[in-house]
Amino acid sequence: MPSPDILIVGAGSAGCTLAHLLHHQHGYSVTLIEPGAAENPEIVAATEIDHTRPARWLKLLGSSSDWNYATEASKSLAGRSLNCPRGRGVGGSSRINAMIWFSPTDDDFNMFSAAAADDRWSTESLRSAYQAAERLVQPESARWISDPAERFLQAATPFGTPQAYRRMNRNGRRWSPAALVADSPGVQMIRGTVDRVLFRDDQAIGVQLADGSKIRGSKRVILSAGSIASPAILMRSGIGPRDSLVDAGGQAWLDAAEVGQRLQDHLVMPVVFSTNPAARFDLNVSPRDLVRFDTLGRGPLASNIAEAGGLFANDTIQIHVTPTHYLRFPQPGAPAAMTIAVNPARPKSRGQLAIRSLDANEPPQIDLGYLADPADVATTVAGVKLARSIAMQSPLRDWIGPELVPGAKRDSDQTIAKSISRYAQTLYHPVGTCGLGRVVDADLSVIGTRRLSIVDASVFPELTVGNPNAMVIALAMWFADQLAGTC
Template sequence: MERLNCKAMGEFDYIIVGGGSAGCVLANRLSTNPGNRVLLLEAGGKDDYIWIRVPVGYLYCIGNPRTDWCMSTQAEAGLNGRTLKYPRGRVLGGCSSINGMIYMRGQAADYDGWRQAGNCGWGWDEVLPYFKQAEDHFEGPSAYHGSGGELRVEKQRLRWEILEAFQQACSEYGIAAVDDFNRGDNEGTGFFQVTQRKGWRWSAADAFLRPVRSRANLKIETGALVDKVIVEDGRAVGIAYCVGGEQRTAGARGEVVLAAGAIGSPAILERSGIGDAAHLSSLGVAPLVDRPEVGGNLQDHLQLRCAWKVSGVATLNQRAANLFGKALIGLEYALRRTGPMAMAPSQLGAFTKSDTRYATANLEYHVQPLSLEAFGGALDPFPAFTASVCNLRPESRGTSRIASADPAEAPGIRPNYLSAEEDRRVAAQAIRVTRGIVAQPALARYNPEEVRPGAAYQSEEDLLRAAGDIGTTIFHPVGTAAMGSVVDAELRVIGLDRLRVIDASVMPTITSGNTNAPTMMIAEKGAAMILAAARG
């Protein structure tokens, strides 16, 4: 092993870098056999913050350096020069500890597309068993859902008249009501299912890690900032990392698995000399494998947060407008684990097509009984709802690449939102579709008045400018170590032995919906691949 002036922590069969959604699944599965010695390294801290548990606590976790890496994008031309905050989980459970808790698999066509692109074994029929295997669905076992698994999936514990009216307006517009978005075709409108248990958040750490933390063969280190993979003779043999200022190494008898996410994993690859050779050389990193695709192919869902002022109906803007209202909300949650404190950030969903050229739904709505100028800001001082809409399959591609060899320095994140002509066309049409839904009779009695982007935006040029002004990330970065270019269909890094990437970064194309459930599925399937390889 490479000789470094640091403390050696011994050898393990498997080293997992990243204790997020994928890493928790991997740690559970790879340590099931007591003969496997497993090390899990998490750069963030423990998930013992109360606001991780309470569903509404995402408001206090996102943007909080205790639980979020608080990254930002570079200035985005497609967003009229704005930069965006780019939340990434900084605790055990990763983004599943701070995200919106929505359980969404995407569409069967997403995975069949992966398979058609040459990634054998990743079609819908092949990945569905891995979704089901981990699931404990509130309706019990069925052809599409599992029961008794670690990941609890429940209905939301709330009711809002304005959301029910929006769902009815969708039906009047031609978007039929559905009771489950997770059967392979998510077109329709309904309430999101969530990763909660009895009104509490149920993160990947809750589901997969906490029940097995006492296993003698599983070692978990938090505050472990990974520098690089140690490579000898074309094979990953360990990890170099730092804890509390102390430099350490750990050896791997079997495999090293990067599960640090779509931003973290490519950064570790680059610091290990795996990436664009010219870029790495410019930063003083010795190139080991010239792989320019590392950190490229970044895809994300850009949401356009359209909002309408209403009258004659309750929204959270009024209910949380004063101390008395907030006290009632807190009391309801304390007594029943229901109401606004049990809410996911988005409650009602809708999937539809921006126009008839699409074979499957290409728009997703996250509808909320509230409105605000920007995420984390104050609620507007009037009753309102938000219909946030995103293009599910953007053609724009960005990058996330290290700007320094220092692992403590954040990479340069450039999503390149709205850089593709088709994405701009869909953005403008998405606002028009949203206006068409709100114009239906079901919402008329509430006198909706558009406040964002505003009715004055009508022309194509106006709508594109509006999209740039109100567009923001919905926190779904994927694709930066994609199957077919950086890893193969077994998630092995091309050009090296005993090194895999198993997280959202391996998605060749983004799924048609929220990305947390697909990430955990990837980890389930990836763990099975690792164990199968060990059996020979």
């Protein structure tokens, strides 16, 4: 097999976008590597209805499309371990997420610029990359939103600028960057799990798969496997904190203490209100609504559940609104409810990731450090109070019923904080384990190596204030332009 110019590990949002751009726009030969399906083709095909109908995306969590990771049990979360969904298959986490397209803010761009300390990372350059990403993705305005979301948009106006989220949809159906690869017959796809990067001295020359086979890349190896898998691959390759690698049975030929560190995620607290049973959101739609979706891409099946929200309190709190009981939907018997879920937009808490062994098939140790910084607790408490204030505005006030979670009786900061530790959930936004300026340099090359780059959410210096997928794709756009003609 001839060696491609570019070898990309991971076919998520970044990997698929890079493969498309580097091959079609810049003329490189590209091989893209993504693990195969977890189960047989018949089981995978049975989930296709959940992939194409946005309202069914929660059904994908825990399915064969999910790596089914879990976090370490956390004292700050009342001893709970949380699911840590990561998409499996071509498209990565864009196969199983809520499809929200959230535009990065100027503060987000400035964060990257400051971390890179390089003129190529100017706010103007990043904004241009984002605009190119938006033209590529063509995010779609909501084609249907529920009554609770409509009411929230009116009730929240005095507190900020609420929005019905744009979505990575086409004609009301899920769209992911996997489509870019499907439309790129010149990109070679190999299904397999990458064990490690292969080096000649400090130069990356290819990868070794878990089955022992080796694949070479003549010009560049790019890790785009995400904030969980990219640092794990580095560690199995001998790049990481020396003591941690020794504990896992390996050794560090490059002692890189920051690999796997400063892991972050958005932690969301649901404030759930009961609603009239007639308003219950149900995936079992009427024949009329099924035809409506199949022909027009509209109606309840076009809902992405997390339909509306936005940034509030000077961009310190993000809100996501669902027409459901956040903790129980889509379980059978979930009560009629709506949720105003709140989270610190840029949390201060940090965790870490480590490999348990050198086995590429063993899940890593994921400690997200949720609520380790008291400021995150205080911001989330403020968010709960904000959600309650919004709920007391017309036209929500006379429409909702009693507060179910955390419950109106929990009205002090202390009792709200205890409820947060019991009920808060991940928003599925892990970032930062191979941070810009710490693990990768301004070229997104792994510091201490040659011809090895990382392009995914792991290089984020910190979390973006909103959902990060748009910034991931913008990052791929930026990198593809920078790489063109340099290798």
